Amino acid sequence: MSIVTLPFGPQHPALEEPEHFRFKVDGEIIVDVEVRLGYLHRGIERLMTTKSYIQNIYLSERICGICNVAHTTCYTQTVEQLAGVEAPPRAQYLRLIVNELARIHSHLLIIGLAAEEIGFETMFMWIWRDREIVMRLMEELTGNRVMSGYNTIGGVRRDATEKFINMFKKKTPVLKESFEQIKKVFEEDPIVRKRFVDVGILKKADAISLSAVGPTARGSKVLIDVRYDDPYQAYKEIPINVITYDEGDSWARMMVRVDELFESLRLIEESIEKMPKGDYRKTFPRRLPEGESIGRVEAPRGELIYHLISKGGEKPFRIKVRTPTFSNLLPIATTFKGETIADIPAILISVDPCFCCTERIEIVDINKGKVWYTSRRELSRLYRRDQK
Amino acid sequence: MAENDEKIADKVRSIVGDRGEVHLKGKRRIYIKTSKDVLLKVIKDVIDNMGETYVSAITGVELEDTIRVYYHLWNIRSKVLLSFIIDLNKEAPEAPSLTSVIPGAMFHENEAYDLLGIKFTGHPNLHKHFLLPEDTPSDFFPLRSNFKGGEK
Amino acid sequence: MASGSYALEGLLKWARAKSPWLLHMCAGGSCNGCDIELAAALTPFYDVERFGIKLVGSPRHADILAVTGGPNKKTATRLKRIYEQMPEPKVVVAIGTCAVDGGIFRNSYNIIGGVDKVLPVDVYIPGCPPRPEAIIHGIYLALKKLYGGDFLGRKR
Amino acid sequence: MSFMPKIIGGVIKQVLRRPVTRKYPLEKSEPSEGFRGRMEFYPELCMGCGLCERDCPTGAIKMEFYPNVKRRMPKFYYGLCIFCYQCIDSCAWNAIKPTTRFELSTYNKEELRERVPDEEAPPLKPRKPEKRLYFR
Numbered sequence: 001m002s003i004v005t006l007p008f009g010p011q012h013p014a015l016e017e018p019e020h021f022r023f024k025v026d027g028e029i030i031v032d033v034e035v036r037l038g039y040l041h042r043g044i045e046r047l048m049t050t051k052s053y054i055q056n057i058y059l060s061e062r063i064c065g066i067c068n069v070a071h072t073t074c075y076t077q078t079v080e081q082l083a084g085v086e087a088p089p090r091a092q093y094l095r096l097i098v099n100e101l102a103r104i105h106s107h108l109l110i111i112g113l114a115a116e117e118i119g120f121e122t123m124f125m126w127i128w129r130d131r132e133i134v135m136r137l138m139e140e141l142t143g144n145r146v147m148s149g150y151n152t153i154g155g156v157r158r159d160a161t162e163k164f165i166n167m168f169k170k171k172t173p174v175l176k177e178s179f180e181q182i183k184k185v186f187e188e189d190p191i192v193r194k195r196f197v198d199v200g201i202l203k204k205a206d207a208i209s210l211s212a213v214g215p216t217a218r219g220s221k222v223l224i225d226v227r228y229d230d231p232y233q234a235y236k237e238i239p240i241n242v243i244t245y246d247e248g249d250s251w252a253r254m255m256v257r258v259d260e261l262f263e264s265l266r267l268i269e270e271s272i273e274k275m276p277k278g279d280y281r282k283t284f285p286r287r288l289p290e291g292e293s294i295g296r297v298e299a300p301r302g303e304l305i306y307h308l309i310s311k312g313g314e315k316p317f318r319i320k321v322r323t324p325t326f327s328n329l330l331p332i333a334t335t336f337k338g339e340t341i342a343d344i345p346a347i348l349i350s351v352d353p354c355f356c357c358t359e360r361i362e363i364v365d366i367n368k369g370k371v372w373y374t375s376r377r378e379l380s381r382l383y384r385r386d387q388k
Numbered sequence: 389m390a391e392n393d394e395k396i397a398d399k400v401r402s403i404v405g406d407r408g409e410v411h412l413k414g415k416r417r418i419y420i421k422t423s424k425d426v427l428l429k430v431i432k433d434v435i436d437n438m439g440e441t442y443v444s445a446i447t448g449v450e451l452e453d454t455i456r457v458y459y460h461l462w463n464i465r466s467k468v469l470l471s472f473i474i475d476l477n478k479e480a481p482e483a484p485s486l487t488s489v490i491p492g493a494m495f496h497e498n499e500a501y502d503l504l505g506i507k508f509t510g511h512p513n514l515h516k517h518f519l520l521p522e523d524t525p526s527d528f529f530p531l532r533s534n535f536k537g538g539e540k
Numbered sequence: 541m542a543s544g545s546y547a548l549e550g551l552l553k554w555a556r557a558k559s560p561w562l563l564h565m566c567a568g569g570s571c572n573g574c575d576i577e578l579a580a581a582l583t584p585f586y587d588v589e590r591f592g593i594k595l596v597g598s599p600r601h602a603d604i605l606a607v608t609g610g611p612n613k614k615t616a617t618r619l620k621r622i623y624e625q626m627p628e629p630k631v632v633v634a635i636g637t638c639a640v641d642g643g644i645f646r647n648s649y650n651i652i653g654g655v656d657k658v659l660p661v662d663v664y665i666p667g668c669p670p671r672p673e674a675i676i677h678g679i680y681l682a683l684k685k686l687y688g689g690d691f692l693g694r695k696r
Numbered sequence: 697m698s699f700m701p702k703i704i705g706g707v708i709k710q711v712l713r714r715p716v717t718r719k720y721p722l723e724k725s726e727p728s729e730g731f732r733g734r735m736e737f738y739p740e741l742c743m744g745c746g747l748c749e750r751d752c753p754t755g756a757i758k759m760e761f762y763p764n765v766k767r768r769m770p771k772f773y774y775g776l777c778i779f780c781y782q783c784i785d786s787c788a789w790n791a792i793k794p795t796t797r798f799e800l801s802t803y804n805k806e807e808l809r810e811r812v813p814d815e816e817a818p819p820l821k822p823r824k825p826e827k828r829l830y831f832r
Contacts, residue, residue, distance in 0.1 A: 043650045043651070045531060046530050047647070058778060058782065059753060062643075062778075064571060066572060066576060068571075068573070109576060128580065128583035131583075132716075139727065139731060140728045143728075144779070145671065158730070208442050209490060211493070213442075223464070229462075230467065230469075283831070283832055286832065294469065305460065307445065307458065318449045320445060320458075327443070327492065327495070327496075329495060330494055524613075585716055585718060590719070637776060637777065640775045642776075643778060656805070662803065663802070663803060664775065664804075666777065666800045666801070667779065668777075668779055671727065673725050673799070677801055680721065681801050681802075681803070
């Protein structure tokens with residue numbers, strides 16, 4: 001059988017690390033895969049050395065629009081660690097609230113996209129309708145639906161008003177009920193199970209040796225969660241229980257995210273009660289001493305690391321940012337082998353890569369010399385037609 | 389928690405021995421300064437003794453006279469971040485590739501090569517245009533200080 | 541005959557104004573904040589399908605090209621190719637500060653600048669990210685420029 | 697098909713439910729009062745210290761010297777502004793005030809530039825700063 005190369009190109013290089021996968025396909029079975037990144041390379045690490053610490057808060061926030069709260073929390077935490085300053089206790093609880101809100105909104109987003117990926121449009125619309133509640137809560141607390149701009153070096157910029165707390169308490173039952181419905185669909189619906197179970201299996205040993213992080217690793221029974229291993233901010237006071245599934249397939253990875261929705265809701269409720277009174281921001285010097293510090297945070301997609309090296313002064317000398325999707329790519333690329341073409345979207349979306357839709361598939365059939373463009377929807381329709 | 393980190397640091401010191409000096413730098417952060425040629429053996433010994441470890445990040449930075457490479461590895465059981473530091477000369481930075489010990493380091497090393505020009509010996513497919521567009525010249529290393537292009 | 545073709549022209553314009561299909565293209569220098577706001581505009585809460593706006597996958601059927609993010613070297617050529625493949629009555633909407641003028645990634649070595657450095661842009665929507673309502677307002681301005689008049693059914 | 701009865705229940709519940717859609721252009725939509733919209737600049741309060749230009753992450757604010765009143769005032773370019781409100785935090789005299797206006801789309805970029813015209817530039821009235829800055 002002739003080996004056909006299948007460029008799975010990013011026609012929408014929308015999100016964080018859009019990929020260009022090039023699959024070697026033997027008929028329907030994928031033999032090999034080659035990953036090419038860089039459609040979204042903005043040279044941020046170089047740009048960070050030209051901006052001051054204050055301006056870098058807003059640059060680090062715009063590395064990834066969905067998990068921007070994780071980026072600012074990690075960046076401000078790293079800079080505070082370098083200067084030896086600790087954020088006031090109330091700010092730590094507020095940071096936990098805004099982090100968990102962003103985790104809920106990010107998980108809802110990807111679960112909705114996963115449902116849409118397998119053609120379940122109504123589920124996508126339901127999930128994103130309930131996600132609007134979380135977006136309005138974010139806007140009430142931070143002032144912008146997506147780009148929170150809430151964290152700053154030395155604390156947070158606003159306090160949680162009474163209006164936000166009442167609004168959150170009023171909306172919690174609605175959110176819980178919608179989470180229950182998502183969990184019921186993902187566990188019982190035969191269509192979802194058929195498309196996600198036993199697809200893209202990542203064994204525990206591979207997950208560790210290929211350094212998967214976050215729900216991708218926790219789906220294969222690897223117990224790593226920065227909030228549990230290396231607690232930061234208010235996670236020291238509020239214990240969390242790490243959710244792991246041991247099947248290791250796409251379904252297990254999605255179920256980790258579904259269960260984390262309930263976990264995040266509980267964390268917010270608990271931290272709203274335990275939040276101490278007091279000021280929420282501290283003064284902070286503009287110039288920082290020389291030194292190094294490493295900050296680690298659990299972003300919705302996994303462990304996020306900032307490594308800051310400063311030679312003193314207003315501007316950092318070098319900041320290394322390693323986003324979770326970057327280290328989740330290799331483990332997922334290896335699970336493609338042996339799967340069929342139609343499973344590509346299901347596996348890709350289960351790792352929650354921060355690129356939203358690799359829409360275009362260009363199947364080049366060498367012997368017939370015919371190039372025809374199909375988008376992912378037509379491909380799933382193709383899969384469904386011959387499956388009946 | 390602090391005295392637990394101290395115990396782990398002593399344990400790492402006993403494993404590394406005289407091949408590098410180890411110091412505890414803040415909570416759960418252990419820095420191990422070693423040299424280029426013993427790096428893989430040291431990392432292999434540490435992993436064999438301390439259990440499952442995965443690559444968190446690899447940072448390359450260009451100081452005045454050397455290029456310093458940090459290998460950040462997170463040890464799952466003892467919950468500590470081990471950062472191995474090696475220094476390379478500036479003209480032809482050569483570093484041993486970690487992929488033989490931990491395959492997960494492949495993309496991190498690709499990125500370090502693409503942006504800083506550090507050649508990792510023994511790396512499966514070290515190609516130039518991993519992150520940068522295809523038409524950039526092969527000596528285009530944006531994170532090097534002598535890089536002049538592109539700044540508007 | 542002239543009045544026949546004139547009526548046909550009016551009918552054609554009315555039909556196109558009532559179902560403007562939208563193609564979303566991210567031009568590289570974007571952080572996906574604007575992309576999820578554009579996707580949020582499609583979901584039940586804001587629901588642009590009321591105006592007939594539908595997200596399509598291929599430039600062949602698109603009337604509006606919604607570009608998010610500032611183009612970088614790698615995607616500039618692809619952006620131009622997508623623009624050329626679109627049929628003639630087309631309009632380009634630059635969503636978000638990065639698409640307007642490069643935004644916060646402006647003087648990076650890999651970012652060219654705003655979308656107007658690659659394509660002729662009709663409507664600029666500032667905001668980081670612009671609210672779904674702001675995106676709807678921008679698309680409304682774009683359609684008003686393309687087809688004239690008010691297609692929202694409001695009696696003016 | 698064993699789960700058909702369960703589906704019917706769900707479908708009826710959804711059909712009878714009130715539609716969620718907010719008919720935006722027909723009914724006005726009010727963002728929450730803390731929403732970060734377009735800023736407003738009050739030239740009479742400004743002291744021309746230039747801290748807003750220095751802290752603006754994208755360089756959307758440029759200081760400009762007005763010879764007739766011999767003072768410096770910022771001019772704003774909303775094509776580059778990311779509405780992060782760092783200029784409001786860094787202005788000790790609260791010369792820049794927040795609003796919740798978000799409908800800012802235009803046909804040409806020049807409309808996004810906002811500059812105090814020369815003849816309307818008020819003279820400088822020295823005053824003490826109204827708030828203590830967090831970054832010193």
